[in-house]
Amino acid sequence: MGRRVERATVEKFLSLARVGRSGSLVVRGEAGIGKTAVLEHARQTALAAGFRVESSVGVESETQFAFAGLHQLCAPLLDRTGVLSEPQRVALGVAFGLHGGAAPDRFLVGLAILNLMAEVAEREPLLCLVDDAQWLDEASAQVLTFVARRVGAERLALVFGLRDIDDSDRLPFTGLPELRLERLGASDARALLSAAVRTPLDEGVRERILAEASGNPLALLELPRNIRLADFAGGFELPDVLDVPHRIEESFRRRSASLPPETQLLLLVAASEPTGDVALLWRAAARLNLAREAAVPAEAAGLLETGVRVRFRHPLVRSAVYRAATPPDRRRAHGALADATDPKADPDRRAWQRAQAVLGVDEEAAEGLERSAERARARGGVAAAAAFLQRASELTPEPALRAKRALDAAQAKHEAGATETALELLAVAAAGPLDALPRARVELLRAQIAFYQSRGSDVPGMLLAAAETLAPLDPALARETYLHAIDAAIHAGRLARGRGALEAAETALGAPASSKPPQPVDLLLDGLATRFTQGYEASVIPLQGALETLRDHDSGAGDSDRRWLWLACHVAAMLWDDEALYVLADRAVRLSREAGALSMLPAALNAVASVLVLTGDLARAAELAAEETAITQATGAPPLPNARLMLAAWRGHEPETLELYAAMVEEATGRGEGATVGLAQATLAALHNGLGNYDDAFAAAQPPWQYDDLAYSSLALPELIEAASRAGEPKRAAAALEQLNSRARASGTQFALGLLARSRALLTTGPAAEEHYRQAIERLTNCRMAVYLARTHLVYGEWLRRERRRQEARDQLRTAHKLLSDMGAEAFAARAARELSAAGEHPSKRNAQPADALTAHELHIARLVATGATSREVGAQLFLSPRTIETHLRNIFRKLGITSRRELKELQLP
Secondary structure, three states: OOOHHHHHHHHHHHHHHOOOOOOEEEEEEOOOOOHHHHHHHHHHHHHHOOOEEEEEEOOHHHOOOOOHHHHHHHHHHHHHHHHOOHHHHHHHHHHOOOOOOOOOOHHHHHHHHHHHHHHHHHHOOEEEEEEOHHHOOHHHHHHHHHHHHHOOOOOEEEEEEEEOOOOHHHOOOOOOOEEEOOOOOHHHHHHHHHHHOOOOOOHHHHHHHHHHHOOOHHHHHHHHHHOOHHHHHOOOOOOOOOOHHHHHHHHHHHHHHOOOHHHHHHHHHHHHOOOOEHHHHHHHHHHOOOOHHHHHHHHHOOOEEEOOEEEEOOHHHHHHHHHHOOHHHHHHHHHHHHHHOOOOOOHHHHHHHHHHOOOOOOHHHHHHHHHHHHHHHHOOOHHHHHHHHHHHHHHOOOHHHHHHHHHHHHHHHHHOOOHHHHHHHHHHHHHOOOOHHHHHHHHHHHHHHHHHHOOOOOHHHHHHHHHHHHOOOOHHHHHHHHHHHHHHHHHHHHHOOOOOHHHHHHHHOOOOOOOOOOOHHHHHHHHHHHHHHHOHHHHHHHHHHHHHHHHHHHHHOOHHHHHOHHHHHHHHHHOOOHHHHHHHHHHHHHHHHHHOOOOOHHHHHHHHHHHHHHHOOHHHHHHHHHHHHHHHHHHOOOOOOHHHHHHHHHHOOHHHHHHHHHHHHHHHHHHOOHHHHHHHHHHHHHHHHHHOOHHHHHHHHHHHHHHOOOOHHHHHHHHHHHHHHHOOOHHHHHHHHHHHHHHHHHHOOHHHHHHHHHHHHHOOOOOHHHHHHHHHHHHHHOOOOHHHHHHHHHHHHHHHHHOOOHHHHHHHHHHHHHHHHHHOOHHHHHHHHHHHHHOOOOOOOOOOOHHHHOOHHHHHHHHHHHOOOOHHHHHHHHOOOHHHHHHHHHHHHHHHOOOOHHHHHHOOOO
16 A cells, blocks of 8 residues: 555556566665565565565674675575586585685675576576665675676565664765655655554544654554553554654564563564574573563564564664563573574574673683684674674783784775774774784874875875884884885875875885795886986886886785785886786786686776777777776776876867866866876876877876876876977977886887887988887887877877978878778877878778677677687676677677678677
8 A cells, every 4th residue: 555656666667577587676765665565576576476575684793794694695606606606606606604715805706696586587587686775785785786786687576675864874885766655745754654553543543643643653553552452442642753663663662661571572582693593592582581472472463473584664664672581681582692692503602692692701712703803804794704803803801812802803804894993993993902913004004004095195104114114023014114105105195294205215215125036016116216216217127126016926926925916017008018017917907816806807898998098909998998997887986097097088089088188187176196196197198199189198297297296207208298399398208208218218129118119209300310209100000009100100200291292202101091990099090191191192991890780898808719619608797697609699799790600700899
């Protein structure tokens, strides 16, 4: 009654899901608004339509258990895990505690769940219902949201009931299709109240109930239960002024308070045990000398069901019972549950229940929670580990050990993204007696949190102070912290406040000696300290050694080496080492894919896509950028702008580039990331050079050069020289060329020397320029960065035309136009076309290709399938289900006018 539209919406949603055209739905609203009723309607409708239905309910006290809600939902599906790939099966087993192993990336767990659900849905449509989703543990909530966002063509539907609470935004359900339940209108409210109350009701009482309930359906059902029979005819007492959810909870509290004491205690035990395990309830009840008959009054009152599982009539019953209990009674209930829980089968819940039963401090309980934290971390449940450690520190009687556990809890909270709580725990740790090394770790973590919150500001100084303190205590950690400080200073760049890159490098010169043999972190530290204290040229040899060592380490390298791949890519770009840049960026993608590290993969894809733009493979760059965007949408992370900006700029799409540029610079400036501003400016210079706006290109390229941004000054230098040579700025061009000459010769790569020869040609007049152009073409032919080779053919052709050597100019311009057109560098191609026309030749248009009809995402899938990969293999790489890949393939075949994978392979996609 009053929910006809919502029920119709759910029915339509399920009808679409049955044929693979729907995915997820969030039913949102205040407590008592009817979410559970709508989910129950979805259940009944789905069962009638032949769906398999699985369900779970979030419980507030369960938020400390990683993957608990997910396991409750998916346990009946685990007999189908044999279809999963080995990495997915292992990740799921570790997450659910079925066996040991390395902590899995939670999004690899998400892919496993997606494929598991998709496999079940192949046999029969599957509906997954999650009520009270706001109380899901963080890991379960993230995984289920990921699955909801990746559901494509599967006959699979996920419906979440989500209550409005103050911190409901902490859960990653934002962006999913939503059905919001509003309060009932006046006529529907009256009809529901009349149906609920069959006895005569005084009109004044009726109006009071309707006003008090304010259209909340559960309130309309519950408030009359609090009226004494004699009051139905009048004299309804004015209740306390509370909002509707609290009124409903108070109604349940009053009803439970009227039950016998032993029934109230049994209700409290049930409310304290979130799994609904009826056998566990009876074992705990026996320890409190409660007979099973104690449940009868609660069942008769409509508060509790004890069938196959323990179920409360409404989630608010659980919270009402638990909140109304006295602290001693709560401790009795938790203690009984701890005693009744099998220490081998479920040691973590036993430890948690034991901790809730403690009054004051208890070292034994704290030790149990610490062991639980280790198990939770091993399953990838960082948030759960943090909760266990925080409670462990509170229970620890010995001050020094309490401070140490508070530090460990702060570290876990930081890793889980709970920054404010981490800082509070750091304050607890800092106040306790700590030895020198843990105290230094407090300062290091404080600096790391500051870096996470704002990459600029005073972070380098904080990290340097921590590194200096660590130096005599943990030399290896100190060296890594010094490198982190330099990295932070590089991030901050021109926007740094306090100690910048030079100060960080000067301080790092006092770092402890490196290990023998030196590791990549040691070589990077020494090389970057040299870069900022002695100059570019002096740093080349040690930094090239660092890149070579990282390349040689490959996947056998430790986590520490992989953590510095981003910085190593910037070093490679600074040195114009195109081979190292490509190999290291590509490795970051491969390692992320192999580990299923979806949290790391977008940044790696973004880096490779940016490199591919410069290699001239803009189509593949667009594919990876599309994959990155799809993943960030699925994980709820913000999209990364670098590759999209570079693609727009090199394609010559001015409005899109300017929009992306403005947003990128505004956000980077707000975060204090000067390096990102440098990248944006260098990229903007490339756009304007392509469009022939040389004054604008010159203005954009100057700041990265003047501030000497680590990587982006190397990107800006050739743009600045080209723009200055055309904008009437010979002195600036000459100064930039002088710096390029010194650095390129120190680097010695074909890429660097090719750019040098090209830039020298641009600033040379008369016949002497030709040798430089030819040398530039020769050197750039032997490196990966094909866009610069194509642009060199362009500027060489422009020079030949000005020298009135029209036939030779046409040859160069024709080559440039074809290369640039095939790449998709449209503005530079248009510039070549104009020059070619001026040289007396009509430029040919690029022939349409079959793949032009495909989106970047479809082209990516087509390219992978053309290599012979199966739909399951492609799905594993792109974090999609095989059925979704098959749906994409049907669209691809239709657009290409083919019918088989063999024909796709024969097409020879670009």
